[in-house]
Amino acid sequence: MILENIARHITLTRAEQDLFLAHTQRQIYPAKSVIQYAGTVCKHTYFVQSGLLRSFYINDHIVEHVLSFACEGWWISDMYSLLSGQPGNLFIEVLEESEVIALAKEDQEILYQEIPKLERFFRILTENSLVAHQERLMDNLSLTAEERFDKFCKKYPTLIQKVPQKQIASYIGVTPEFFSKMKAKMLRK
Amino acid sequence: MILENIARHITLTRAEQDLFLAHTQRQIYPAKSVIQYAGTVCKHTYFVQSGLLRSFYINDHIVEHVLSFACEGWWISDMYSLLSGQPGNLFIEVLEESEVIALAKEDQEILYQEIPKLERFFRILTENSLVAHQERLMDNLSLTAEERFDKFCKKYPTLIQKVPQKQIASYIGVTPEFFSKMKAKMLRK
DNA sequence: CGCGACGTTGATTTGCCTCAACGATTGTGG
């Protein structure tokens, strides 16, 4: 499955596929596990084979803010910490029992050496993620909460049943209370 | 200068450097030129040798929102449009007379073939940009306008004199009027 | 069962926006 994900952008030989898998660890986590804590250095990138995770951070006022959800086929990490080697600000939490492929930073570097094509793969992945973040940034600057919620529904239709409403509120950038009222108001139409 | 920028992350041979430069165009634009229009397909990535540019988009209510500034040594583009080949939403405007190195998408693809190390370079570049965008996103969700302005001042001290105040207001996500009042209030302390 | 997390609803407050009017500055054409 992770190999399919890679095959969308680059072509690996059978040997390269095996090498890649040899440098990753398959792990199963139950719901509510936290696999990355703020204040610690992040050492892995995670690919979600099945299940659902989220990354979030907690600000000075002890309010959680959801940075991202990761469903099947998505990658998730604390990229700042992973790249800089500094303690990060993000928590990564498992929302449903999940099977993930963990790729350690050192293994990633080794793989870049052994299979230079992977540079291309992760470049493309990162580019797409950057575009998505740019769009979300602009949306936060120029759309109302209702419009952002509409977009969220279209983009992540499956998530709406799965994740607690307060986390969706946090993702789109409003309080749970306001979100509840907004939703009620939208239903009335 | 652009070669120095590349040398920060990867090492090119003399021949590779020449090849790279051969696939780029050096251009000088006067202030107020617009080198990329929303609604058109973006074909280039630009590296700023000297001067200052910005990218912004205009929403349904005909309000400008600044996505990014690009000073000396920075790259700028409409990445969504460049990657997708679809008409973009961004304008890229030259704020001061600038010397830029334009890298066409086709040339970039050729260079990836000829100098695979460049995949690594642009991967790293994109990763750093992604981390910065993630931080800005979180800041917009959890900081007040004053705090965002403080961060902006620390991050871009040189810009404050150079760019019109309304563009800084737009970057941090408030109206020019509110920004003006906020600034006055902050000075009073 | 009973606790704790979640969602809802209401009253009140506030950060920021909108609209409007007004100087200051820039720049541009006659």
Add this chain to the structure above:
DNA sequence: CCACAATCGTTGAGGCAAATCAACGTCGCG
């Protein structure tokens, strides 16, 4: 070189979206 327009920044009055605080019902789970 001046006159006038255009753009920019400032300030004030009023309004609205969203936050805060608090109370309460509900549900899932240990």
